[in-house]
């Protein structure tokens with residue numbers, strides 16, 4: 001699939017010369033009640049009346065996916081993943097049908113489709129399937145006939161005809177993938193926050209909405225714990241250059257289009273941006289991390305593989321990894337895992353270390369958090385790391401681990417200092433100021 005932008009959305013919208021093709025995505029909160037669905041329909045109708053073609057990708061009504069999966073868990077501690085997808089996908093099917101009806105009540109010709117009807121093709125990894133391709137013929141035919149097309153988020157169909165789902169939060173990915181397949185002018189992700197913030201406003205009250213963020217930064221923020229968008233949707237936006245905007249669905253649905261098009265946060269591409277970027281754009285954190293250290297492992301080829309192999313085989317995400325310099329041919333090996341997987345990782349490790357690695361001890365700390373500063377401006381500025389470390393030291397916060405990439409620096413610290421660290425860094429990097 002190759003994305004060739006047909007024309008700039010703004011150009012099209014402002015000159016009114018041609019219509020734009022826009023994908024709207026509405027999250028669970030935005031679809032959470034009959035009144036909210038009516039508001040979504042009013043907003044979509046407004047876009048249609050302005051002459052645009054609109055494809056809408058809704059999530060299930062808020063709480064519905066949890067409720068559905070909860071029913072399965074009542075029946076089995078280990079429910080079959082194929083059946084879980086069969087169940088969980090119904091939430092989006094209901095909200096799509098409801099939205100089509102609400103649109104029709106607004107006088108908009110609308111039709112809803114489940115993933116298998118479109119078709120949204122995925123692989124067969126139940127509960128975490130990947131989109132392989134989306135047929136555009138049927139959608140384009142409806143759009144060209146003046147219809148609003150509603151497509152279920154979160155779901156698709158595998159080559160054998162089984163219904164699949166894309167993982168929690170997957171409707172974001174559905175929407176961006178649909179936008180990529182249709183070469184849409186823009187993908188608008190309507191949600192319950194009014195954009196992407198410099199950090200979580202619940203942790204730092206000075207957090208500020210960003211008008212723009214580059215795709216690279218957004219990807220880091222999503223991977224590092226910011227929950228605004230599903231990571232895969234950001235990967236898709238980057239790969240296919242989908243112009244994506246995150247904005248609130250809770251504004252007046254009838255606000256003028258020109259105003260609405262400036263709301264929220266636009267995800268841009270670094271090479272397109274002409275302005276001097278701020279050094280740091282945001283601070284991300286992952287509160288629930290855990291750290292494991294294997295003490296005195298023999299320092300010889302294959303050790304990292306022997307330690308981490310069984311953990312990877314169990315599908316546990318390993319994040320930061322540090323191996324110390326060896327003393328007397330022995331070294332310490334430390335890594336982090338999500339806290340929910342800590343006990344499982346520890347148990348696996350105890351087994352493998354005892355049977356063939358022969359280390360002295362395994363230590364763990366399940367109360368650590370990761371705090372990261374993110375910004376493409378880091379590429380051209382030195383001293384970001386030292387400023388980060390100085391800020392933390394001034395607060396008396398001990399750094400347990402450090403990792404860096406071109407556009408981020410992450411530290412692992414004691415969980416109890418996490419919020420303090422976020423606030424101090426937010427201030428030190430002047431993120432409270434424009």
Ligand code: ASP
Pocket residue numbers: 027028059060065066091153154167168169170171172
């Ligand atoms: N309904 C699904 C979930 O709760 C997908 C989504 O909302 O994006 O994860």
Ligand code: MG
Pocket residue numbers: 027028169172
């Ligand atoms: Mg979501």
